[in-house]
Amino acid sequence: MSEKKNPHQDLVVMVDRLWMFVRYSLIEPILEIYRGASTGSLPVVACWIVGITLSGALLFHIDDTLLRFFGSHPILIGRIRGVLGIVLLFSGFLGWAFFRVGLRERIKKKLKAVFINASLETKLKETPEFVVDVPLDEFTRKLRLRGRGLPVQAYKDARNYIEAGLNVSLAKIENPSGNREYVDIVYTTEKMPDLWLLDNFLGYKDFSFPIGLSLRGEITASFKVLPHFLIAGESGGGKSTFIRMLVTVILINNQDVEIYFIDFKRGMENQVFEGFDRMTLIDDAKEACAKLQSINSILDSRMKAFRNAKARNLEMYNSRPSRKGPKEKRIIVVVDEVSEMVPTMGNPNNSDLGHANSIMNRIARMGRAVGINLVIGVQKPDAKNLDTVIKANTPGVVCFPVSHFNQSMVVLGNGRAAELNSEIKGRAIWKQGADFIEVQTPLLTEKEVYEARERITKYWEPRTSRETAKETNALSEKEAPAS
Numbered sequence: 080m081s082e083k084k085n086p087h088q089d090l091v092v093m094v095d096r097l098w099m100f101v102r103y104s105l106i107e108p109i110l111e112i113y114r115g116a117s118t119g120s121l122p123v124v125a126c127w128i129v130g131i132t133l134s135g136a137l138l139f140h141i142d143d144t145l146l147r148f149f150g151s152h153p154i155l156i157g158r159i160r161g162v163l164g165i166v167l168l169f170s171g172f173l174g175w176a177f178f179r180v181g182l183r184e185r186i187k188k189k190l191k192a193v194f195i196n197a198s199l200e201t202k203l204k205e206t207p208e209f210v211v212d213v214p215l216d217e218f219t220r221k222l223r224l225r226g227r228g229l230p231v232q233a234y235k236d237a238r239n240y241i242e243a244g245l246n247v248s249l250a251k252i253e254n255p256s257g258n259r260e261y262v263d264i265v266y267t268t269e270k271m272p273d274l275w276l277l278d279n280f281l282g283y284k285d286f287s288f289p290i291g292l293s294l295r296g297e298i299t300a301s302f303k304v305l306p307h308f309l310i311a312g313e314s315g316g317g318k319s320t321f322i323r324m325l326v327t328v329i330l331i332n333n334q335d336v337e338i339y340f341i342d343f344k345r346g347m348e349n350q351v352f353e354g355f356d357r358m359t360l361i362d363d364a365k366e367a368c369a370k371l372q373s374i375n376s377i378l379d380s381r382m383k384a385f386r387n388a389k390a391r392n393l394e395m396y397n398s399r400p401s402r403k404g405p406k407e408k409r410i411i412v413v414v415d416e417v418s419e420m421v422p423t424m425g426n427p428n429n430s431d432l433g434h435a436n437s438i439m440n441r442i443a444r445m446g447r448a449v450g451i452n453l454v455i456g457v458q459k460p461d462a463k464n465l466d467t468v469i470k471a472n473t474p475g476v477v478c479f480p481v482s483h484f485n486q487s488m489v490v491l492g493n494g495r496a497a498e499l500n501s502e503i504k505g506r507a508i509w510k511q512g513a514d515f516i517e518v519q520t521p522l523l524t525e526k527e528v529y530e531a532r533e534r535i536t537k538y539w540e541p542r543t544s545r546e547t548a549k550e551t552n553a554l555s556e557k558e559a560p561a562s
């Protein structure tokens with residue numbers, strides 16, 4: 080006896096299949112491209128290269144054999160070739176999107192098994208439900224789950240199972256902006272280094288210094304390209320360590336520089352710089368104000384001299400044959416914690432601080448063209464602590480972990496620093512134009528700073544830059560076999 084088929088059932092199956100087909104071949108890839116483009120994780124150049132190469136191949140009629148299947152009508156062939164050309168032109172984007180959708184589906188499938196393994200189940204044997212998985216950058220993604228009432232701590236306890244099961248590194252697990260129904264898991268498919276000991280700090284020439292190691296390799300920055308730097312992040316993230324590394328690398332690799340380091344906390348760590356040639360440590364408001372005042376006068380006189388010499392920057396001015404006297408040095412003003420410079424009620428130094436702030440504001444606006452740079456550390460970069468003009472004129476930004484989305488928004492314009500794993504010391508987001516790159520910043524231990532100091536006093540006595548540059552090379556060569 081044959082079973083009678085329900086025609087509605089067939090229709091439902093057919094509609095379901097059609098929906099799946101449209102969803103996975105069209106909607107999901109397009110959404111993936113959209114998310115990739117809006118987060119900057121889409122490798123646009125590579126996709127265009129693939130697309131243009133493949134569609135360009137049509138010029139050589141390599142598709143003729145294929146088109147013969149459709150007959151020989153020239154209009155039909157022309158149309159098919161047109162469609163094929165368009166598909167091939169976007170094939171790089173499509174290929175990338177299909178790959179991403181596939182990767183995500185694989186993670187989705189694995190999730191249930193991982194959750195069961197990690198005992199992330201409710202009493203009713205329900206496991207967390209997949210909601211969405213979006214890219215944050217080329218290597219970092221955010222997986223949102225409906226948590227089924229399991230506390231966020233349960234996910235943190237299951238961290239090892241999740242990492243091993245999905246073969247990813249977890250950066251952060253949290254409820255999105257306090258919404259306990261969902262759990263966000265930020266992860267990377269590649270492994271970032273958790274520590275980068277900067278043992279070779281020679282060779283960073285022309286006022287450059289390392290920012291950190293990213294998944295794409297080492298990132299460096301230079302005062303010649305970016306005049307001012309903001310180093311933000313909560314207490315203990317690594318701001319002072321980074322600033323100390325930056326100052327050491329600049330001092331050891333460049334002779335024509337003067338650094339003014341303002342640190343009212345009189346941080347023990349910065350005592351290593353005491354007595355450093357070309358470096359002035361400033362630990363009180365009066366002295367800071369006086370020093371900034373004299374830098375302000377230098378700014379004025381350089382503006383005049385550079386204008387007369389038609390020089391757009393320090394290097395141009397120093398190389399003018401008509402110029403007399405010694406070379407003008409690059410001046411870098413470093414502030415370990417800028418909120419210490421903010422006038423507060425009843426503070427006897429308020430007028431000095433107010434004046435110091437207005438000079439920093441001026442340096443931020445005009446320092447670039449005359450070789451006067453700023454490096455500013457800040458824990459809470461709100462309007463109270465950080466002058467908006469200084470912030471707007473500071474293109475180099477390193478942001479260490481912050482605990483709230485809003486704090487990250489203020490510094491970076493997005494929530495990336497709130498998604499960093501704050502347990503990894505020295506982890507930060509480097510803002511480079513429109514890109515936001517996760518980096519492991521270099522660690523230069525206090526011992527190494529002392530060693531650098533030894534070298535500086537030994538090798539950087541008043542000599543010409545060329546001589547000292549030669550010596551630095553000789554020094555690195557001499558030291559290479561020993562390391």
Ligand SMILES: Nc1ncnc2c1ncn2[C@@H]1O[C@H](COP(=O)(O)OP(=O)(O)OP(=O)(O)O)[C@@H](O)[C@H]1O
Pocket residue numbers: 274275312313314315316317318319320321458479504505506519520521522
């Ligand atoms: N790049 C790094 N790699 C490894 N460890 C680091 C790194 N940077 C900082 N640390 C560790 O973190 C500790 C705190 O760093 P640091 O004092 O620089 O933080 P901070 O942001 O200046 O804090 P605060 O705002 O309280 O001054 C350091 O003592 C060091 O042990």
Ligand SMILES: [Mg+2]
Pocket residue numbers: 318319320415
């Ligand atoms: Mg500090």
